Amino acid sequence: MGTEGSQVQSLPGMQVHPLKKNLYEVAIGPAHPGSGHMRILVRVEGDVMVEVDPDIGFVHRTMEKLSEGRDWMKNIPLFERMAILDACNVTLPYVEAVEKLLDVDPPERAKYLRTLLCEINRVASHLYGFGIFGVFLGHSTLYMWAFGDREVFVELAERLTGARLTHTYPMFGGVRRDMPDDFGQHVRKAAAYMRRRLDEYAKIFLLNPNIRSRLEGVGVVSKSRAVELGLAGPNVRASGVRYDVRLAEPYEAYDRVDFEIPIYEEGDSLARAWQRVEEIKQSLSIMEQAVDWLEKHPREGFVHEKFWKTAPPIYKKVYAGEVPYAGKYRVKMIPLYASLKVPAGRSFARTESAHGEITYYVESDGKDVPYRVRLVSGSYRNVIAFKYVMPGHRLADLPAIYGSFDYFPPEWDR
Amino acid sequence: MSTSAQGIVERLRSILGLAPEAPVEQLKGYVEVSVDPASLRDAAAKLKAAGFDHVKSVTAVDYPDKKQIKVIYHASSMLDESLSGYVVGLATSVDRDNPTVPSLSSIWVSAEFQEREMYEFFGVNFEGHPDLRPLLLTPDVAAQRPLRKDFKVVEEDDYLKSTYDEYTSTKRWV
Numbered sequence: 001m002g003t004e005g006s007q008v009q010s011l012p013g014m015q016v017h018p019l020k021k022n023l024y025e026v027a028i029g030p031a032h033p034g035s036g037h038m039r040i041l042v043r044v045e046g047d048v049m050v051e052v053d054p055d056i057g058f059v060h061r062t063m064e065k066l067s068e069g070r071d072w073m074k075n076i077p078l079f080e081r082m083a084i085l086d087a088c089n090v091t092l093p094y095v096e097a098v099e100k101l102l103d104v105d106p107p108e109r110a111k112y113l114r115t116l117l118c119e120i121n122r123v124a125s126h127l128y129g130f131g132i133f134g135v136f137l138g139h140s141t142l143y144m145w146a147f148g149d150r151e152v153f154v155e156l157a158e159r160l161t162g163a164r165l166t167h168t169y170p171m172f173g174g175v176r177r178d179m180p181d182d183f184g185q186h187v188r189k190a191a192a193y194m195r196r197r198l199d200e201y202a203k204i205f206l207l208n209p210n211i212r213s214r215l216e217g218v219g220v221v222s223k224s225r226a227v228e229l230g231l232a233g234p235n236v237r238a239s240g241v242r243y244d245v246r247l248a249e250p251y252e253a254y255d256r257v258d259f260e261i262p263i264y265e266e267g268d269s270l271a272r273a274w275q276r277v278e279e280i281k282q283s284l285s286i287m288e289q290a291v292d293w294l295e296k297h298p299r300e301g302f303v304h305e306k307f308w309k310t311a312p313p314i315y316k317k318v319y320a321g322e323v324p325y326a327g328k329y330r331v332k333m334i335p336l337y338a339s340l341k342v343p344a345g346r347s348f349a350r351t352e353s354a355h356g357e358i359t360y361y362v363e364s365d366g367k368d369v370p371y372r373v374r375l376v377s378g379s380y381r382n383v384i385a386f387k388y389v390m391p392g393h394r395l396a397d398l399p400a401i402y403g404s405f406d407y408f409p410p411e412w413d414r
Numbered sequence: 415m416s417t418s419a420q421g422i423v424e425r426l427r428s429i430l431g432l433a434p435e436a437p438v439e440q441l442k443g444y445v446e447v448s449v450d451p452a453s454l455r456d457a458a459a460k461l462k463a464a465g466f467d468h469v470k471s472v473t474a475v476d477y478p479d480k481k482q483i484k485v486i487y488h489a490s491s492m493l494d495e496s497l498s499g500y501v502v503g504l505a506t507s508v509d510r511d512n513p514t515v516p517s518l519s520s521i522w523v524s525a526e527f528q529e530r531e532m533y534e535f536f537g538v539n540f541e542g543h544p545d546l547r548p549l550l551l552t553p554d555v556a557a558q559r560p561l562r563k564d565f566k567v568v569e570e571d572d573y574l575k576s577t578y579d580e581y582t583s584t585k586r587w588v
Contacts (some may be wrong), residue, residue, distance in 0.1 A: 042432065057550030064535075065561055100442035199578025227492045230468035243492040268545045294502065348488060349440035350470070350503055359470050359501075374473040376528070381470075384527050413550060 008056065017318045022046060026395065030058045038409040040386060040402075041408055045393050054383050059413040067373040068413040072098060073337045077168050083411040084165040088117040089353035090377065090411070095363040096251060097349035101342050102172060107301045108253075109294065110174040112408065115253040116290040117160060118351075119283040119403040123194065124153035126234075126276045127312075129406035134205070136403035137214060149197055152190050158184060171337065173229075173304030178319070178329045184291040191284040199275055205303050215270035215388075216375045218403035219389055223266055229388055232381035233356025235405055238275040239267035245352040253260065257289045269404035276406070303334065310336040316391030339367050355379045355408055379414035421463070422500045429464040430457055442502040451506045451515055458481060458487070458504060465494040466502060469518070472528035473482045474536040475535035476562045481510045483536055487518060487525060535561035 005134020015027045022045055029039035037058040043051040063082060067075045079094055080087035082358040092114060099106065106114075127150040134142030153166050160179050161167035169176050203210055221231065226239035236243060244261045246254040262278035264271035299319070301308060315331045325332075344366040350359040363372040382405050390401055422445055423438050430447065437448045449457045466489040473486045481486065486505040491497035508515055509557045517540035519526040527549060534548040534556035548556040558565055575581035 060550045062567075065565075065567060069567060097443065220452070227467050229524050230470070230522070236442070241492050243498060248495070345442060347448070348444040348503070350443075350501070357470070359488065361471060361473050361486070363475060372473075372475045374471060376471040378528070381524070384524065388523075 004138055006352055014249065018019075018042070022300070023050075028398070030055075033245050036048055037413070038407075040398070041400065042134075042390075042395065047395045048320070049391050049393055049395060049398070052387055054386045056383060056409065059410045061414060063414040064373055064375065069369060072340050072342055073366055074171070075373065076171070077166060077242070078377065079414075080166050080168060081410075081414040082375075083125075083353070083355070083379075083408055085128050085408075086354045086411075087165060087167055088114065088121045088122045088169050088352060089125075090358055091290065091352045092170050092252075093349040093358055094362065094373070095172060096343055097347045097360045098172055100347040100349065101345045101362065101364055102306075103343075104173045104304045104306055105305055106174045109178070109253040109297065109300060110302050110304075112293050113160075113175045113179060113302060114178075115257065116168050116287060116294070117157065117167070117175075117292070118252070120153050120156050120160070120286045122354045123239045123280050123287075124157070126280050127153070129203070129354070129408075130273075131204075131278065132319065133403035133406070136399035137211060141206060141210065142201070145197070145201065145204075149194065152193065156186060157372060171307075172304070172340070173298050173307045174302050177331060178299055178302045179291075179294060180328065187287050191288055194280065194284055194414075196279060196299045197205075201277065204303060205269070206277065212270060212395075214400050215268065215273065216265065219269045219398050219404060220267050221385065221389055223265075225246050225388075226267065227383050230381050231356070231385055232277055232378040233352065233354070233387070234275045235272055235344055235356065238264045238272040240265040245350050245357050249350065251349075251351055253290065253293075256293075257286050259277050259286050268407070270401050272404040272406075292395040299329070307334050307336050339368070341366065342370075349410065353378055355406055356381055356410060372387045375414065377414070379408045382407055383412055415430065416575075426502060430584075431512055432462055433545070444503045446486070446503040446505055448505045448507070451508055452483065454483060454504070454506050455516045455518065456495045458489075458518045461489055461502065465491045465495055465497050467491050469522045469528070472525050474538055474561070476510070476536060477526045478510065478563050480507075483510050483538060484512045485513075485515050485532065487522070489522065492581055514536045514541055516541050517546075519543055537562070542562040581588065586588065 012296050017025045019025055024044050026042045026044055030037055039055040041053040043048050058347060063078060066078060083090045091244045099375055112211050113260045124347045127146045131146035135206060157167060161169045166280045221239045223240045226236045226241055240263060242263055243262060247261055260281045264275050274394040311334050318325045319329055321328055344364050348361050348365045350357055358377045362370060365371045385405060423440055426445060426447060439446045453523060469487050469489050471488040474554060475484045484505055484507045485491050486503045488503050492500045499546055515538055517529055519529055529543055530549040532538045534551050535545055537559045540546055
């Protein structure tokens with residue numbers, strides 16, 4: 001199998017096998033310090049990649065099968081485990097799909113609260129992606145900065161929901177709780193801080209000549225190629241495609257807030273990084289608009305009447321702020337959720353998560369558990385790019401391309 | 415919304431050249447078009463030519479009572495903004511004992527990995543797929559077709575297995 005006399009050294013997390021003269025197979029992962037739980041089998045000729053096979057599934061947790069044996073409600077905390085850094089965005093389409101089957105439309109206030117948390121999650125997730133991207137490129141300053149600044153948004157989410165990451169915030173017909181009184185000022189402070197920091201990120205990372213020389217013109221995906229491969233989220237917009245679920249099929253309050261869909265035409269790794277910076281700016285603006293709306297409007301229901309009318313009278317006093325319970329407005333879970341049965345039917349819902357579009361197909365046969373749930377996340381739609389985009393590049397470009405797609409293994413393996 | 419939803423149904427009928435009685439259902443969140451497996455590739459090619467440029471999700475659903483497996487391709491458009499608000503589910507039902515469906519990954523490259531996933535979880539054989547092998551699972555587990563309804567999830571009990579024989583007897587695969 002090996003070539004005569006060839007001695008190839010394997011690095012930790014990266015094994016090299018010679019196949020024939022000048023053709024080697026490099027197994028990157030599955031426990032690569034940067035990539036997480038994923039293996040990429042690369043065949044290199046010299047140091048040029050000729051064949052790339054993403055071998056995924058190392059953190060598969062059988063979520064689709066498990067969901068068929070759990071109550072409708074209990075699937076929300078199950079699904080958010082697939083990407084805890086983006087928990088609201090990844091569970092929202094499931095909630096929406098079930099709401100379509102229940103024929104329930106959440107109240108306006110709940111829609112704005114969901115929009116608010118979705119954008120907080122999106123910023124936190126993009127910063128997480130930046131941090132990992134920094135590690136890949138050996139830029140540990142960005143890693144420290146991004147993870148430190150992500151904490152600001154994780155804390156915002158904690159103030160709103162009570163949990164740092166797995167908030168289980170959207171529920172059928174509404175959200176789990178209303179926002180605290182002083183939440184608006186924290187959001188505005190965080191937004192102002194992050195805008196300033198993004199300029200500093202640009203100076204130290206995106207405009208840095210070292211980083212630019214590694215990213216510019218690397219991993220170029222043309223517009224038609226991006227669509228053909230079905231890429232999702234910021235990656236497809238960085239190739240010049242004007243597609244965003246928030247625009248194509250507006251959900252929650254996105255048709256009432258004012259925002260732009262940033263687009264980059266270059267389609268290379270640098271454009272994908274800039275794309276995320278621009279999206280963070282838009283998210284900050286949406287967050288501010290959402291809290292403005294929430295502060296101006298009275299606290300009138302955060303859950304649909306169908307569920308709220310089954311709540312005990314004490315809940316209504318707590319929500320009105322008359323009775324303090326572990327803080328103001330903190331209502332416990334409404335009992336009807338535990339015995340929920342969903343009418344038979346099939347529905348499909350999609351939202352724009354930080355890693356890309358996420359879709360759920362939900363089928364019910366009228367029981368207390370789903371008949372079939374199919375979920376496809378943005379990370380999965382992007383993983384096919386490794387197979388088709390990487391060949392032709394040098395092996396040293398692999399981390400740059402991998403990091404630029406913001407691929408998050410647990411989200412696809414689920 | 416309802417008039418435009420009706421509009422997409424009419425548009426699909428004309429794209430696919432369907433007879434008025436052919437099943438096109440307006441469901442919650444998408445429009446489902448059912449075709450027989452023989453005309454699946456033809457229908458997919460027509461949809462692609464009309465602007466449905468990518469597949470969002472490939473789903474298989476197991477119906478043991480009807481002895482069928484239904485495969486649904488949810489397709490939509492990114493480039494054509496008049497279509498990107500809609501999702502079309504191109505569905506076909508095949509026999510559960512020998513589920514063979516023509517692969518659409520030569521038409522929609524975006525379906526390639528998801529067809530592999532449906533192959534390992536349901537045993538659906540996609541004819542003409544360039545690289546049909548398990549994606550997430552190991553071959554031993556994939557051979558059991560874990561997402562079919564007759565694969566029962568056995569809960570582990572709370573007690574530690576004290577002997578090796580006891581441990582191996584509870585394993586569900588080798």
